[in-house]
Amino acid sequence: MMAGYVSTTDQERREMLDAIGVASLDELFRDVPVHLYKPSLDVPAGLSELEAWTHLRTISEQNLDLDHHPSFLGAGAYRHFVPAAISHLISRGEFLSSYTPYQPEVSQGTLQVIYEWQSLVCQLTGMDVSNASVYDAATGLGEAARMACALTRRQRVLVADTVNPLYADVLRTYTTGPNIEVLPVRAWRRDGSHLLRAESLADAVDESIACLVVQQPNFLGWLEQVEGLAERLQAAGAILVVAADPASLGLLRPPGAYGAGIVVAEGKWTGGPLDFGGPLVGMFACKQAYVRQMPGRIVGATVDGQGRRGFVLTLSTREQHIRREKATSNICTSEALIALCTSIYLSHLGKQGLREVAELCLQKSHYAAERIATLSGFGVATTSPYLKEFVVTCPRPAAEVNRALLERGIIGGFDLAGYSPDLADCLLLCCTEMTTGAEIDRLVSALADI
Amino acid sequence: MADSPPKTNGAVATAGLAESGSHGPLNGGRKTPEPLIFEKSVPGRRAGSLPPCDVPRKPVAELIPEAELRTDLSLPEVGELDVVRHFTRLSKLNYSVDAEFYPLGSCTMKYNPKLDENVAALPGFRQLHPLQPEETVQGALRVLYELGQLLGEITGLPGVSAQPVAGAHGEFTGIMMVRAAHIKAGRMRRKVLIPDSAHGTNPATAAMSGYEAVTVGHDRRTGELDFADFKAKLDEDCAAIMITVPNTLGLFERQITEICRLAHDVGCYVYCDGANMNAMVGQVRPGDLGVDLLHINLHKTFAVPHGGGGPGGGAICVTSDLEPFLPAPVVARRENGSYGFDHHRPDSIGRVHGFHGNFNAALRSYTYILSLGKEGLYDVGANAVLNANYLRSKLRQAYPLYVDRICMHEFVLDGRWLREHGLRTLDLAKRLIDYGYHPPTIYFPLIVPEAIMIEPTETESRQTLDAFAGAMLAIAQEAREQPEVLHEAPSSTPIGRLDEVRAARRPDLRWRAGIAGEAAESLSEARHEAAVQGRY
Ligand SMILES: Cc1ncc(COP(=O)(O)O)c(C=O)c1O
Numbered sequence: 001m002m003a004g005y006v007s008t009t010d011q012e013r014r015e016m017l018d019a020i021g022v023a024s025l026d027e028l029f030r031d032v033p034v035h036l037y038k039p040s041l042d043v044p045a046g047l048s049e050l051e052a053w054t055h056l057r058t059i060s061e062q063n064l065d066l067d068h069h070p071s072f073l074g075a076g077a078y079r080h081f082v083p084a085a086i087s088h089l090i091s092r093g094e095f096l097s098s099y100t101p102y103q104p105e106v107s108q109g110t111l112q113v114i115y116e117w118q119s120l121v122c123q124l125t126g127m128d129v130s131n132a133s134v135y136d137a138a139t140g141l142g143e144a145a146r147m148a149c150a151l152t153r154r155q156r157v158l159v160a161d162t163v164n165p166l167y168a169d170v171l172r173t174y175t176t177g178p179n180i181e182v183l184p185v186r187a188w189r190r191d192g193s194h195l196l197r198a199e200s201l202a203d204a205v206d207e208s209i210a211c212l213v214v215q216q217p218n219f220l221g222w223l224e225q226v227e228g229l230a231e232r233l234q235a236a237g238a239i240l241v242v243a244a245d246p247a248s249l250g251l252l253r254p255p256g257a258y259g260a261g262i263v264v265a266e267g268k269w270t271g272g273p274l275d276f277g278g279p280l281v282g283m284f285a286c287k288q289a290y291v292r293q294m295p296g297r298i299v300g301a302t303v304d305g306q307g308r309r310g311f312v313l314t315l316s317t318r319e320q321h322i323r324r325e326k327a328t329s330n331i332c333t334s335e336a337l338i339a340l341c342t343s344i345y346l347s348h349l350g351k352q353g354l355r356e357v358a359e360l361c362l363q364k365s366h367y368a369a370e371r372i373a374t375l376s377g378f379g380v381a382t383t384s385p386y387l388k389e390f391v392v393t394c395p396r397p398a399a400e401v402n403r404a405l406l407e408r409g410i411i412g413g414f415d416l417a418g419y420s421p422d423l424a425d426c427l428l429l430c431c432t433e434m435t436t437g438a439e440i441d442r443l444v445s446a447l448a449d450i
Numbered sequence: 451m452a453d454s455p456p457k458t459n460g461a462v463a464t465a466g467l468a469e470s471g472s473h474g475p476l477n478g479g480r481k482t483p484e485p486l487i488f489e490k491s492v493p494g495r496r497a498g499s500l501p502p503c504d505v506p507r508k509p510v511a512e513l514i515p516e517a518e519l520r521t522d523l524s525l526p527e528v529g530e531l532d533v534v535r536h537f538t539r540l541s542k543l544n545y546s547v548d549a550e551f552y553p554l555g556s557c558t559m560k561y562n563p564k565l566d567e568n569v570a571a572l573p574g575f576r577q578l579h580p581l582q583p584e585e586t587v588q589g590a591l592r593v594l595y596e597l598g599q600l601l602g603e604i605t606g607l608p609g610v611s612a613q614p615v616a617g618a619h620g621e622f623t624g625i626m627m628v629r630a631a632h633i634k635a636g637r638m639r640r641k642v643l644i645p646d647s648a649h650g651t652n653p654a655t656a657a658m659s660g661y662e663a664v665t666v667g668h669d670r671r672t673g674e675l676d677f678a679d680f681k682a683k684l685d686e687d688c689a690a691i692m693i694t695v696p697n698t699l700g701l702f703e704r705q706i707t708e709i710c711r712l713a714h715d716v717g718c719y720v721y722c723d724g725a726n727m728n729a730m731v732g733q734v735r736p737g738d739l740g741v742d743l744l745h746i747n748l749h750k751t752f753a754v755p756h757g758g759g760g761p762g763g764g765a766i767c768v769t770s771d772l773e774p775f776l777p778a779p780v781v782a783r784r785e786n787g788s789y790g791f792d793h794h795r796p797d798s799i800g801r802v803h804g805f806h807g808n809f810n811a812a813l814r815s816y817t818y819i820l821s822l823g824k825e826g827l828y829d830v831g832a833n834a835v836l837n838a839n840y841l842r843s844k845l846r847q848a849y850p851l852y853v854d855r856i857c858m859h860e861f862v863l864d865g866r867w868l869r870e871h872g873l874r875t876l877d878l879a880k881r882l883i884d885y886g887y888h889p890p891t892i893y894f895p896l897i898v899p900e901a902i903m904i905e906p907t908e909t910e911s912r913q914t915l916d917a918f919a920g921a922m923l924a925i926a927q928e929a930r931e932q933p934e935v936l937h938e939a940p941s942s943t944p945i946g947r948l949d950e951v952r953a954a955r956r957p958d959l960r961w962r963a964g965i966a967g968e969a970a971e972s973l974s975e976a977r978h979e980a981a982v983q984g985r986y
Contacts, residue, residue, distance in 0.1 A: 004821065005560070006830075006908050006909060008833060008837075017836070019840060020843045025832050033739070036735070041732065044823055046823025047821050049565050052565060052569075052821045056572065057572060060569075060573070061574050062589030062592070065577040073581055077805065085530060088534075094544040094549070095544065097562055097755045097756065099554055103545070105475075105946070106475045106888060106940075107545065113540055114759075115961075123523070123525060123963070130960065132759065136804045146658075169800050172800055176629075176799070223514070251510065251519055253517075253520040254520060273576045274577055278808040300954070300957050303948065303952065304947060304948050305949075306946060308483060310948045312950050315957060319650070320651050322650070324650050329658070332651050335615075335757075336761075347536070350495075351523045351525040354525060357500065360501075364503075364505055366508060385518065436504060
């Protein structure tokens, strides 16, 4: 009778029911309204392991995976090299099948991993403190906006319109409840010149503004002129919130160096595969002064009775299980295993490796852009410095170009029509260290052919 | 690890140790602490290599202005073997369900099938970009669509989104949907009713969504919602009641259909915290009870491994009336049989995740549900409840229950009697570690002063339950006869009880380059002082 992952035999079940003092399983459910008990579910019969495996493998083959097709898609999800050690280490049952580390004596592995992750995030972003992770960069920005409002006791946030539009959507969902007003700041022009400058902010920033959210490099790939932004904001008592890209930080100066108060970054792509966009993991770091308003779990070092170093969840008076409706956030389960991937990645690549990754992205994207610029009808709209993504203008609607590329076995760029109708002929292309020179050449000939 | 039984009188100890033997809680675990990865760094050392640049190379300074480049990046410099050993050693400091019984109440630490891991690793799922053209990801979209159909059927709530990535995230999504539905109907409501036994995420969610959390008491005798208090507090200003079924005492709310009816009468939605769905799988559908929305912790009920604190999945399931408010986009099946994202959702609360939620958690749950099938799903709920009641019946001779009656998938012991021996639930928990077990959830729900919350799940064998009961009974005897043994526990772990007060008073939250130990500590302390006096 029993299938699945239950091992109790019928004989045992009878003895167990006896021990409980009931005659049947049904008796255990006597509190359930009897007319609703044991519904007939319209669910197929179970599959053996072999059948399930074959079924799922067949479904997976209905997808076009990027191991077999060159792709120039980025727009918030990046394909970087993942060292083999990572999947082996995170598959260890001790990491994979443990719970949130509530009992420190038997959870030092996870706790130390999180302490190291917090340290790595701080090193990378140039910030003072970090937490055990949030769900992703998008929800992280939502949390950051709420946190900035709580810190400043203000209700308005500025968001540059060069922030990833999906992040901006989530930020809006996160700020609706407390009636925080989200004001977009125009920060791009079609010709690639940027509008976001400390001087031009003067009018937008007043004493009602909690923070300004910018992304570096921005959604369109180029570097925002961040110099002076933090000072301008500070003068009005507001906070600079930065969405950063960990791989780019191998080369770029950390947000802490230009005065960011809160930094959020998507940690998934440095250590994890694409996974159709999830799970992700949000890095979340801030200035020391803001630590008690941070969302999420935080791990700290301390000692046991014999003075030995150990790690515990700490500063939990910010959290839902203690503060309930007064908590800084409702987050409980987060993305620990993905944070582990990133920690292994950053340890494995180290300072030299991460720099090389960023530089390979830089070289390949510039090579691709230069080649595409020579094609008749195509142009490169990005005129500011960029690292791995750039905007290409096409002779036809971007969607048509993408379709033609797909016919040639290439997954093209991100169609910017959805981002702004002004950019309906523009593609956002991305190259990383995974993109080979040969793939770029193939893209260029395909475009020439369209 | 302890190679000898826990320090105690032999006879009782061996009873409890029957299964976990002499291994201690961390099978083959280490006694020696592992340095931080930063402390292993040697300048110039590195792991692995990247391919050479295969395109013409330009000086970096030509491409990025000098001022935008970083001058320092203090990441560890270690070799690949250093990395592999470091993380392998850290793993050995962890307790896990793959190795041992994990009776953590409210967390449903069931076995996570290995097949699901292999499926998640298939390149056809793993190497998919979330923004690929829909025609290139039909398989992935099919998984999301069919998982929605299955969860809709299992819960009786047909509108499903797998975008939320954790239970609390599902709660937030659900309460924002409630808010949107009220606003659409022109109702401005201010309150959300929440039982005092609820998980902390419930009131935190209500507050995050702009509502006032109003606490409803519980009936001390039945352990269920205090019906009179509920009726007194229910009015037309209530947007929703967030109720956990079975509740956090592991008891089925027998008045649930009546609660739903009364709530609906005043236009108040019923949100069910589905963290305890494991008890209901195949037994009863929350939608049939009258619930309007419910989240499912895929990392509990549907076997996604918990990963030391995520990733999980917090799929939200709602009635068809609430379906228009689901996070956008939703996965749809087109007339021609293909799948796609429906972005045209004018009433949607918007996105709650950067992409499509934790796709590979959804994929694992999909595989799990198909493997179980209809009968296997029934077995989940039935055996989860059987195991809990079996364990409860074994423990009740020594441990009073907060409410002594047939339970669902978990039960809560009242540890107040330990106080007579100068002990607390915490001491019992730590002593269990010496017997080779992860402690149950303790001090939750908050309504039970010295709560010990035990959830065995359906995947544990009778032998495991017997061995665990043996350990619990042995400890009850120790508590009476040698309470000091409990005070000193755990003695079998690489570290003893940690100074949590110090951790909070003098926060040391990160390693810092060039600053070791005490110096780093006083620095962070100084900064903390500065922060306290700071502007905010
Ligand atoms: C009853 C209950 N509700 C909500 C949650 C929150 O779920 P998650 O940790 O997935 O956010 C939990 C999990 O700890 C829970 O036990």
